[in-house]
Amino acid sequence: MNExxxxxxxxxxxxxxxxxxxxxxxxNSYRYTYDDEGGIRNVERMSxxxxxxxxxxxxxxxxxxxxxxxxxxxxxxxxxSEVPSTTRSSRLGRxxxxxxxxxxxxxxxxxxxxxxxxxxxxYVINFMRGETPESLARKKEARQWGERNVIITxxxxxxxxxxxxxxxxxxxxxxxxxxxxxxSDLRRHFTGxxxxxxxxxxxxxxxxxxxxxxxxxxVTRTKVFSGQLAIYSGDCPTATRINIGVHVVIxxxxxxxxxxxxxxxxxxxxxxxxxxxxxxxxKQWLDIGVCSLRNFLHVSGFRAGLGAVIMLVAVAxxxxxxxxxxxxxxxxxxxxxxxxxxxxxxxxxxNIVLVITMAxxxxxxxxxxxxxxxxxxxxxxxxxxxxxxxxxxxxxMDLQQGRWGSDATKQCALRSHYWLxxxxxxxxxxxILSWLIVGGPTAAAxxxxxxxxxxxxxxxxxxxxxxxxxxxxxxxxxxxxxxxxALPQLLLGILxxxxxxxxxTYFLSHELSLFALGPRSLRVSSNPAGTQTxxxxxxxxxxxxxxxxxxxxxxxxxxxxxxxxxxxxxxxxPNPTPNIAFNTQALLVLIVLLAVVLFSVLLLxxxxxxxxxxx
Numbered sequence: 001m002n003e004x005x006x007x008x009x010x011x012x013x014x015x016x017x018x019x020x021x022x023x024x025x026x027x028n029s030y031r032y033t034y035d036d037e038g039g040i041r042n043v044e045r046m047s048x049x050x051x052x053x054x055x056x057x058x059x060x061x062x063x064x065x066x067x068x069x070x071x072x073x074x075x076x077x078x079x080x081s082e083v084p085s086t087t088r089s090s091r092l093g094r095x096x097x098x099x100x101x102x103x104x105x106x107x108x109x110x111x112x113x114x115x116x117x118x119x120x121x122x123y124v125i126n127f128m129r130g131e132t133p134e135s136l137a138r139k140k141e142a143r144q145w146g147e148r149n150v151i152i153t154x155x156x157x158x159x160x161x162x163x164x165x166x167x168x169x170x171x172x173x174x175x176x177x178x179x180x181x182x183x184s185d186l187r188r189h190f191t192g193x194x195x196x197x198x199x200x201x202x203x204x205x206x207x208x209x210x211x212x213x214x215x216x217x218x219v220t221r222t223k224v225f226s227g228q229l230a231i232y233s234g235d236c237p238t239a240t241r242i243n244i245g246v247h248v249v250i251x252x253x254x255x256x257x258x259x260x261x262x263x264x265x266x267x268x269x270x271x272x273x274x275x276x277x278x279x280x281x282x283k284q285w286l287d288i289g290v291c292s293l294r295n296f297l298h299v300s301g302f303r304a305g306l307g308a309v310i311m312l313v314a315v316a317x318x319x320x321x322x323x324x325x326x327x328x329x330x331x332x333x334x335x336x337x338x339x340x341x342x343x344x345x346x347x348x349x350x351n352i353v354l355v356i357t358m359a360x361x362x363x364x365x366x367x368x369x370x371x372x373x374x375x376x377x378x379x380x381x382x383x384x385x386x387x388x389x390x391x392x393x394x395x396x397m398d399l400q401q402g403r404w405g406s407d408a409t410k411q412c413a414l415r416s417h418y419w420l421x422x423x424x425x426x427x428x429x430x431x432i433l434s435w436l437i438v439g440g441p442t443a444a445a446x447x448x449x450x451x452x453x454x455x456x457x458x459x460x461x462x463x464x465x466x467x468x469x470x471x472x473x474x475x476x477x478x479x480x481x482x483x484x485x486a487l488p489q490l491l492l493g494i495l496x497x498x499x500x501x502x503x504x505t506y507f508l509s510h511e512l513s514l515f516a517l518g519p520r521s522l523r524v525s526s527n528p529a530g531t532q533t534x535x536x537x538x539x540x541x542x543x544x545x546x547x548x549x550x551x552x553x554x555x556x557x558x559x560x561x562x563x564x565x566x567x568x569x570x571x572x573x574p575n576p577t578p579n580i581a582f583n584t585q586a587l588l589v590l591i592v593l594l595a596v597v598l599f600s601v602l603l604l605x606x607x608x609x610x611x612x613x614x615x
Contacts, residue, residue, distance in 0.1 A: 192526040192534040193267050193371050194362060199536070200260030201358040207253045208351040215348050218341040228478075230328075230336045239327070239335035240462045244561065246325050246337070247462075251556035254318040255549055257354065258493055261314030262291065262500060264358050266538055268307035269295045270369035273379045280387035285399050288376045289508045289539045291501045306357055313354045315493045321347050322486035322560050326478060327462065328567040340479045371538050373511055374522035378532070420605035422509035423502050431601075434498040438491045439594045442587055445562075449584040457584050461561040464581035469566060471579050481578040482565040492559055496552045499597060500540065503548070506604060508539045513609035555593050562586035 126136065190198060218229045232242045271279070271286045279286050279298050286295050296304045324343045328336040361367065370376045387404060388394060398404070423431075450457070453467035472481055514520060521531040528534040537545065566581045 192524070192528075192536070193369070193538065194526065196263055196536045196538070197267065197358060197361055200263055201355060201362075203256055204260055204351065204355045204358060207257060208348065208355055210253075211344065211348045211351055214339070215341065215344045218339060218344060228338050228340055230338045233336040234334070236329065236333060236335035236463075239337050240460065243325065243327050243337045243462050247322070247560045248557050250321050250325065251560060252553050254321050254489075255496070255553045255556060257317055257351075258314045258496060258552075259500075259545070259549055260358070261310045261354065262497060263538070264361065265307045265311050266291045267369060267371055268303045268310070268361060269293075269299055270371040271295055271299055272367075272369055273383070275299060276370065276376075277385065277387075280385060280404075283387075283399075283402065283404050285396075288370050289373050290504045291497070306360060310354065310357050311497075313350050313357070315490060317347060317350050317354065318493050318556070319486050319489045320350070320483065322489050322556070323479070323482035323565075326482045326565045326567065340482065343479055343482070368526065371525040372523060372535075373508060373539070374524040374532065375526075378522055378524060416608045416611045418605060419506045419509065419607045419609065420602075423505040427498075427502055427505065431498045431502045434491070434495040435594065435598055438488070438495050439591060439598075441488070442562075442591045442594065445582060446584065446587045446591060449582050449587065453584070457588070459583055459585055461558075461583060461586050462564065464566065464583055468582045468584065469568070469579045470581075471577065476578060478565065478567055478578045481580065485563050485565045485580055486560070488559055488563060489556060492552065492555055495597075496548070499601065500548060502601060503544060503604070504539045507541060507544070510607075510609060511539070513611075517610055551593065551597060555590065555597075558586050558590045558593060562590050 126132070221229050231246075232239055269292055270288065275298055276286055276288075284298070286292070286298055296307075320343055324340055324347060326338055326340070328338055330336065370379060391404075394404075449468050453465045455465060459465055459468075472484075476484075511523075521533055523533050523535055525538065526534065536542075562583050564581055564583075566579050568577050568579060
């Protein structure tokens with residue numbers, strides 16, 4: 001029994017019926033030729049291929065039309081002479097490429113050049129091939145995307161991390177030449193971490209220039225290298241204002257140098273990808289994006305030594321710079337502000353060392369640290385780490401307990417956490433201790449000064465009452481006493497470094513949690529590609545850095561006015577007496593500023609990280 005397929009044309013009054021015989025009962029074989037899009041290019045009957053010559057001759061009039069009865073599909077008799085022969089070239093170039101086109105009129109089976117092309121629709125042929133309109137559309141779309149060199153990603157990989165580096169307006173594959181090469185190299189040194197090092201080195205150099213000019217003035221005025229120069233001598237209120245102004249400038253300089261040294265130190269102790277791979281091979285982890293003493297044992301010895309020198313020099317400058325200026329009171333109404341040439345020379349020498357060591361890192365053209373979170377993500381997407389690959393749920397506790405390659409099933413529980421939870425317990429302990437070693441002595445000094453003098457609270461900055469001036473127990477020179485009085489600046493520098501590291505951990509954790517909300521561009525420290533961005537800051541945003549700079553510059557200045565050396569030279573006594581003086585008002589302001597720093601850190605830690613939803 002024949003199987004029938006009935007197709008009704010909508011919009012017409014005629015009904016076409018096409019009968020498809022069983023595939024195995026057909027007497028004739030046909031050869032179908034398809035184009036790339038699934039359309040039929042040619043249909044030829046195998047038994048009629050040999051008659052092609054006769055067909056061509058019949059086209060030229062050498063043969064007459066056949067008058068025999070022909071069996072047409074769908075099996076009805078019709079005289080072949082009623083069907084006009086069609087030209088081969090007129091139909092071949094205009095065959096339908098779609099699968100649902102309209103059909104033409106019936107043609108004779110003897111016309112081998114156009115053997116019922118319009119009679120057998122494309123959808124029938126595609127049906128016999130097992131194709132559907134959807135599968136043909138997918139193949140066509142795949143060919144189009146393939147021509148554009150775009151990889152089609154399955155739906156299951158929609159939310160997986162992948163590196164996107166666009167070309168065109170963002171990057172160029174052509175090597176730069178001429179002026180373009182010079183501009184590219186110059187731009188490379190003023191963007192990313194290299195730009196940050198350049199700017200901090202330039203600031204350190206400008207401070208060095210100011211120090212050298214001041215040293216030259218002291219030497220030319222005193223005629224000796226280690227002499228003391230009175231930059232002002234006159235009434236005490238004016239001398240006090242000059243002393244305050246000079247100390248403001250000094251503490252701004254010292255905090256800028258300390259912040260720059262901390263920036264370069266973080267770059268130097270940031271591991272490279274090779275160092276991370278080697279550490280993972282030994283089942284050890286490294287810190288990325290924060291200042292870390294842990295990395296000292298894993299980075300190269302040259303960088304570790306250079307970073308140690310930079311940090312020690314910066315802290316030493318903060319102490320010694322505050323010992324350059326000291327106050328002298330010769331009588332009740334006559335005071336002087338003096339500068340020590342020897343201390344200024346030491347500061348200038350240390351500043352030179354700091355500038356040189358900062359600039360050395362810029363000569364390492366092949367140095368490519370993982371200084372930011374984006375650097376690490378980009379590196380691991382380009383070259384997956386064999387130790388931690390497919391271990392996205394690995395936690396720090398797993399690493400501490402040695403479970404690096406655990407295949408145990410884990411469940412991802414999304415929860416929001418406070419920023420306070422991001423720093424480790426060790427980092428919190430160091431920060432609190434650094435605050436206590438500054439705040440504890442300050443509170444004790446306030447209690448002692450309040451008991452010694454009830455008028456100390458109203459005493460202006462930089463001055464002291466007789467009850468708050470204490471003689472040093474052993475004979476000492478004024479420069480040495482000034483250095484002793486400036487030693488608390490060392491504790492303040494440690495507090496700055498620990499607070500900076502703690503806040504860096506806050507914002508590093510926050511930046512990582514933002515990736516749970518959706519795709520984001522990577523913020524890298526060098527060589528951005530595509531939509532990636534390069535920033536001068538590493539992990540701590542610039543507004544927060546500026547707040548820290550302003551706060552600790554104020555803390556340094558207030559500390560210099562709370563504890564300071566003073567030389568009392570009574571007219572009746574031939575030798576001046578160096579003493580250490582305390583100012584109760586400055587001590588109170590100092591403890592208030594320390595409390596502001598502490599509570600700012602704690603309040604910021606009460607923020608919650610955003611929580612993404614599992615796709």
